[in-house]
């Protein structure tokens with residue numbers, strides 16, 4: 431049987447193409463993929479939790495069970511902290527940064543993640559995802575510093591996401607195109623399914639939480655009226671990875687603008703907006719806060735929020751907002 435190109439083979443082939451590549455990414459992305467497989471298995475079991483008789487955070491066998499988002503966070507840390515490639519990790523699930531502990535060697539990269547995004551969809555069997563970004567460390571010294579984490583998105587050396595949907599897929603870029611791999615659960619291997627993804631320059635879909643309309647600025651309301659009158663169709667999962675992934679493949683625009691409830695938008699700059707903007711730009715799309723590319727924003731805080739307008743380039747060009755509400 432022909433199984434197609436595995437993620438590992440693809441990584442090795444890519445490494446050969448770029449003689450300056452050190453191979454660090456080959457190992458790092460392999461470990462990210464392993465963490466993703468473990469999380470995917472737990473996500474798929476989530477619906478059985480009640481049937482299996484879990485109580486509180488202990489199952490019938492007396493084993494402790496974590497909430498899935500905490501589990502995803504700990505799984506990434508477990509698989510990545512020993513590699514020697516990272517100096518520190520930041521996560522939506524952790525208020526402060528995680529320094530790679532002794533005795534593991536400290537590496538030259540920084541890892542940021544939203545380990546399980548779309549938390550409101552976990553309990554109802556709807557697609558959720560993980561998002562990550564990798565930067566080169568800037569500081570020298572025993573520990574990573576804030577300066578290492580607060581880098582402009584433009585400085586990313588790798589970004590990706592995993593979607594736990596009708597299949598599990600991993601999509602990533604190292605700045606040489608965007609590639610997607612689908613998990614074949616029967617052999618536990620990611621296979622190349624979407625090589626060199628490009629987002630159509632126009633899409634037929636707009637994705638925004640229209641429940642927030644009363645809190646929108648007039649400029650946002652006018653934009654949504656415009657796209658409706660142009661015949662766009664609405665799709666909104668409420669999991670950023672799922673909404674983004676659909677639009678990446680089919681074309682479309684996703685918006686979480688500033689509104690009266692969320693004055694800086696809702697989504698996080700460093701581990702949601704920036705990695706997806708790096709991916710979309712690599713796929714010939716755009717990501718902005720309404721008036722500036724996300725990748726040009728200088729972060730000021732680890733968990734900073736930002737308005738996010740992302741997707742097909744011509745659609746994003748049309749959605750220009752001052753950000754005032």
Ligand code: AHM
Pocket residue numbers: 522546547548549550639668669670671696
């Ligand atoms: P979370 O990090 O708590 O999961 O929130 C992020 C999610 C995104 O996945 C999604 O795009 C957005 O929140 C949906 O927000 P809303 O329910 O306000 O439309």
Ligand code: MG
Pocket residue numbers: 522544546547548702
């Ligand atoms: Mg999130």
